[in-house]
Amino acid sequence: DIHTQIFSLSLIIAILGNNTTSLSAEPFILKNLRLAKSTKNLYAIESALNAAGDFYMNRQKWAKALPYFVENDKNRKQRKKTPLNDESFRINAWVNQLNIGMCYLNLNNEKEGLANVLNVLNTMPHNINFARGLHKQVRYDLVVYFIGNKKYDEAEKYLRQIVNLSPIIGRADLNDNLRSQKFYFEINKGRSNYVEAIKNLERYQ
Secondary structure (H helix, E strand, O other): OHHHHHOOOOOHHHHHHOOOOOOOOOHHHHHHHHHHHHHHHHHHHHHHHHHHHHHHHHHHOHHHHHHHHHHHHHHOOOOOOOOOOOHHHHHHHEEEEEEEHHHHHHHHHHHHHHHHHHHHHOOOOOOHHHHHHHHHHHHHHHHHHHHHHHHHHHHHHHHHHHHHOOHHHHHOOHHHHHHHHHHHHHHHHHHHHHHHHHHHHHHHO
């Protein structure tokens, strides 16, 4: 059955993407896409595109990952009927747009990257279980991005948002507190505020 083959190939690609191996995933990616597109089934094509994009994203090969996520976005827009009440469809659409945004950010296209990421953060509700975690993780990703680009005010803004949104997206646990202290250490060190940076480091340890 061709759909079983597509599922199996997607699983192999995911396993290869999460492990350090000399085995190339590209033959599996190309075969998976070829099989999926031969079915003309948009859901099968979406699965194959996701598998390819996720593989390269896990390897931080942003330029290779981006076209698959962009094609997936176009694929979704081709559907005659969009199941707006389908929670999994909406979540997958948000995740795909976030992936596009993170690829652009890591390719130093901040304008396109933030446009995609912030569109999701501004439209994705907070009352869906999966979305709560996504709201938090994406903001952490933005903190990392802005610290890496020495934009410390922006990094601090998203750290504060995590705290302010905690009644909705879930109160901070010990891991969140430790992460925050680590990030504040980086922010204060970057600002040459070494006294506060040392305090953050002591709290982190």
